[in-house]
Amino acid sequence: MSDTRPVAVMILAAGAGTRMKSSTPKVLHEIGGRSLVHHALVASAALEPQRTVVVVRHDRDRVAAHIQDIAPDALIADQDDVPGTGRAVFCGLSALDTTAIAAAVAGGAVGDHAVLDAQADGAIVVTSGDVPLVDGALLQALVEAHQAAGNAATVLTAEVAVPKGYGRIVRGDDGAVLGIVEEKDASDAQRAIAEINAGIYVFDAATLRDSLAKVGQDNAQGEVYLTDVLALAREAGGRVGAMIAPDAAAVEGVNDRVHLAQAATAMNRRIVEGWMREGVTVQDPATTWIDSDVTLAPDSTLLPGTQLKGATTIATGAVIGPDTTLTDVEVGEGATVVRSHGTLAVIEAGATVGPFSFLRPGTQLGADGKIGAFVETKNAKIGPGSKVPHLSYVGDATVGEGTNIGAATIFVNYDGVDKHHTNVGSHVRIGSDNTLIAPLTIGDGAYSGAGTTIRHDVPAGALAINSSPQQNVEGWVQRRRPGTPSADAAARAAEANGTRDGLSSGAQEERASAAADTKGEE
Secondary structure, three states: OOOOOOOOOOEEOOOOOOOHHOOOOHHHHHOOOOOOOOOOOHHHHHOOOOEEEEEOOOOHHHHHHHHHOOOOOEEEEOOOOOOOHHHHHHHHHHHHHHHHHHHHHHOOOOOHHHHHOOOOOOEEEEOEEEEEEOOOOHHHHHHHHHHOOOOOOEEEEOOOOOOOOOOEEOOOOOOOEEEEHHHHOOOOHHHHOOEEEEEEEEEEEEHHHHOOOOOOOOOOOOOOEEEHHHHHHOOOOEEEEEEEEOOOHOOOOOOHHHHHHHHHHHHHHHHHHHHHHOEEEOOHHOOOOOOOOOOOOOOOOEOOOOOOEEEEEEOOOEEOOOOOOEEEEEOOOOOEOOOOEEEEEEEOOOEEOOOOOEHHHHHHHHHEEEEEEEEEEEEEOOOOOEEEEEEEEEEEEEEOOEEEEEEOEEOOOOOOOOOEEEEEEOOEEEOOEEEEEEEEEOOOOEOOOOOOOOOEEOOOEEEEOOOOOOOOEEEEEEHHEEEEEHHHHHHHHHHHOOOOOOOOOHHHHHHHHHHHHHHHHH
């Protein structure tokens, strides 16, 4: 565990995010497969804080439920009606202290001193729920800089070419921070400062507690500014420092859909480049998207247009793409997936999928198996070496090993009320254009003829067919479709073959005999 472990990390996630113009709270918008606040929680966890507290307000229940789902140990603090980041931190600190005091009393602490001693003491990191590119390494560097300098407060800053709209960092001759001036409260000289406040801080808990009690709302916005704490800490004799972020773009907050897309692109570039450095071949990084929780093995290959989402895992030697989207899919060694979509599926070693396949949840393709062109599967376990090559639907089924499912085969699994299962054995040969009506069992080694509708179980080694003699009604086109291109073509063929009305010589003789018989009867 790090010696710089903070007593708490506080994530501010109370804002409405009106510029997003969305019914979804800003911090719940996603990039890289995680919500914005989820990225903040992951970065915070890297510091191994004693407690994590998230301050919420807008759409409170929805945001809180999401946080508790992904970080059940996080403390939820509610901001009241008083506006401003300073008030948000005050509410977060109050919740932190209340929880600590309650735990101390429950543990047997008594007396005022014991209660006061239970309050948070040490470094408190304050970050935001809308800065997804801020990672644990950057926060750790800020904490280390804070503790190395013995600061009462340390602010993360960035140097930008256009600082408009941001709070400016005002430094003294010794480089220490004198304060932060918000845009609307800044003088012309202060607006010319290029170093801006990134909105991420480390505070000594006692300094933060004492200073917040003195912060008012006497400013252009009528808000309780957290930035006022820095000047108050300095007035109290504490040193206020700053650390300039090595990458200014990484500390930019997401305020609208444009920022969201920019952050998503930057994060994806970071993820893709990271995997390439780990030995993954990405043929076209610009069109390849990889979520944060995806895992890739060295010597796997991603072709253009590939999207890997959720907890997808790709093993060594696998080739994915082009134009493929996989969500929560496990791909084994040496498998290939071409121009296909898959969700909650398993593709084992050496198997092939696509092109234009759709693997729905519950699909499991065995080693060296095949799901081919224009095939859809759902809740289907297809055994090793078995193939569904093309134009088929396999739903609610188990297929043994070495079996071949012929083209245009449909597993009829739904009777309008319930779903039913089909079991197909090993080394079975299902003919083309078959319809398998569940519930059904087809035994090992069985065959079925082309165009067969299988309604009953087929024993091992049996042949299932629906047999009826083929009938050819000669001359039908000329009689029933006269004047059509088909009739004209048939007439030309009849003339070339020396027949009349498209009838064979035998059919002509039968017609003439029938006519004679009829005439005689008359």
